[in-house]
Amino acid sequence: MRSPSDILENIQVQTPVSNILETLWTSGYQAFLAGGAVRDALLGIAPEDVDILTNALPDDLAWLFADQDPKYVGKSFAVTLVDKVEVATCRPADKKAVAEGHTFPATDLGRRDLTINSMVWDPKTRTLADPFGGQADIETxxxxxxxxxxxxxxxxxxxxxxxxxxxxxxxxxxxxxxxxxxxxxxxxxxxxxxxxxxxxxxxxxxxxxxxxxxxxxxxxxxxxxxxLPSLDRCYGLDGGPHHGETVFEHNLLVGDALPASMPTLRLAGFLHDTGKKDALEIKEGRNTFPGHQKFTQAMLDDLERLRFSKKDMDYIYALVRGHMRPLKADTTARAVRRLLAMLDDLNLSYQDFLRMRIADKKSNLNPVKKPYTLGDIRLRLGKILDTMNEQTAFNINDLDISGRDIQDVLGLPQGPAIGKVKAFLFEKVLDDPSLNQKKTLADLVRQMDRNDFTD
CATH class of the missing domain: 1.10.3090.10 (cca-adding enzyme, domain 2)
Structure with missing residues (x-):
């Protein structure tokens, strides 16, 4: 295992870090490796990000690195981005540190959040400045x-x-x-x-x-x-006869079971059953949650308050709304078509639908319930792919007849009635894909009673 000093020395000789340090030093400023990079090195982890702490002001940094298009990005405190490296200007001196005789960088470190983040490495002297015991806290x-x-x-x-x-x-x-x-x-x-x-x-x-x-x-x-009050309220809520864990525990198990490389999908897993609190009904003394996937408002309110984008909110909503759609060994091709039509309407991929289903099935502590085997997953994936290969209509716009065609057949003007007819035809095509031919659909339209669609 590499020593912390080896990790930090390897960082400081890398460009652009070494160039920034040398420029600051030769200009008479102090500069140190700070924060997360030092913490991770002491943990034996190669740091993902490198922060430099200096007593140079943002205006000084803008002048020193003018040829590298520096960007001031500070909000809570002054940070300048130089060649993708964060260079932090020291904060106003920590008065307690000054009273105790400390100087920079300890006067800055005293204003930082956690002791494990309040250390700096001095590349010149190869020494660690740790005035608040961060290294000891890492060890304990x-x-x-x-x-x-x-x-x-x-x-x-x-x-x-x-x-x-x-x-x-x-x-x-x-x-x-x-x-x-x-x-x-x-x-x-x-x-x-x-x-x-x-x-x-x-x-x-x-x-x-x-x-x-x-x-x-x-x-x-x-x-x-x-x-996230929508999740917090699920704590201690009995999961009902089909689960061996509370609703809160189940949400956490599902989130853990989803891939770390897909953070928004994973967050949906942690929130997917938060609607059970609103759907709760007690039957024969046991909790049941009919249609809980439809109770999404509390979750969406939380996400909106946390300023998640509309794209992320729509995606999480789609995963929650779709996660209860059954896909079993005996699911018919007709039911699979309806599943794919639902996913198309939600703008949700079948891959993410399956990821959520697999995690949901896996995350149940009821001994009777078993996770999907690899064979189970292959079977379900095969059903989806076979149905997709039929090239049937999964969206109302995939019908082989246009709104204009329907207007001509029925002699109706453009309006809501045409949409109702298309919705009727789409249901027919989902049941029997062979009907999706312009002549056949036109014949079906002619058999309709106009009054059914113009009321």
Whole structure:
């Protein structure tokens, strides 16, 4: 295993990092490798991103790197993007650190969120600056706020979500004082301007091996109630006779079972059964959830509040609405055609439909329920592909007759009646694809009673 110093030295000699460091040093500024890169190196992980901390101001950086089209991207604090490397200008000095005799970079690190993110590597001296015990916390697998947790949360409430994400990502425990502070301040997560950043934290969490740990921590700290109340309300809700786990547990199992490379699909898995709370009916003393896939409003309200794009919301909605459509060994070709028509209407691929179905089937702790075998999956995929190869109509616009043709046959003007006729013909074609021929469809139109479509 490579040592942390080897990992960091390998980073500092890479371009453009080495060029940025040398330019800052020769211009009389201090510059260090900071934050996540140092943390990951101490964990033995090759950092994905590199941050540089400097005492140069954004105007200085703009002048020094004018030929590299630097971009100021800072929001919470000053960050300049130089050749895709984030160069952070030191924040206003941490007064407590100054009072204790600290100088830069410790005066900046005292304002950072977590101790494991409050370290820098000095490439010149090959030494680690760790004034708040981040290395020790890594060794003891502890998530701790830098200095006073209430101060850090007051400065930025999203740090509470980050603490949960890092704890779940690395399998660390949140230090008791930090945990209590999050519980006490959880309501502040609704502060204005945090929605986009909370969304990014959620999406980052989807890349973990098991994001369920993240959602469990959000629930345990009280944050989930404010971030995704549609999911939080499923905690402890009995899953009914067909499940051996609660609805909350089932959502988490399904999300974990979906691929980390598809974050929006995975998030849909964590939310797919949140409608069960609204659909709940008790029959013979047991919970049932008829039509729960139709109860999507609470989930959509959460996603909209977190400023997810319409594209992402439509995709998650489609996965939730479609996940209960049966596809079994004895499913008829007619039923498969109707399934594909539904997927076409939802703008959802059969691949993602199957991914959700497989994860849903797998994530059931009822011993009677079994996940799909490879043979089961191949059978279902074969049914879909065989039906698709028939080249039948899966969309009303695939009919071999136009609205103009229908107008001519019925002698009707353009209007809602024509749409009703096309919908009727589409249902007929789904039942029997051989009917999708212009002459046959025109004959069916002639047999219709105009009054059925013009009322």
């Amino acid at each position: 697998k502890t998530i701790r706020f830098t200095r006073d947790p209430f101060d850090r949360i007051e400065e930025d409430p999203v740090r509470m979500v980050r603490a949960c994400r890092f704890a779940a990502r690395f399998g660390f425990k949140i230090e008791p004082k930090a945990f209590d502070a999050i519980c006490a301040q959880a309501h502040k997560i609704t502060a204005q301007g945090t929605a986009d950043r909370i969304q990014r934290e959620i999406i980052k969490a989807m890349g973990m091996d098991k994001p369920s740990g993240f959602f469990n921590l959000l629930h345990d700290t009280g944050l989930l109630l404010y971030i």
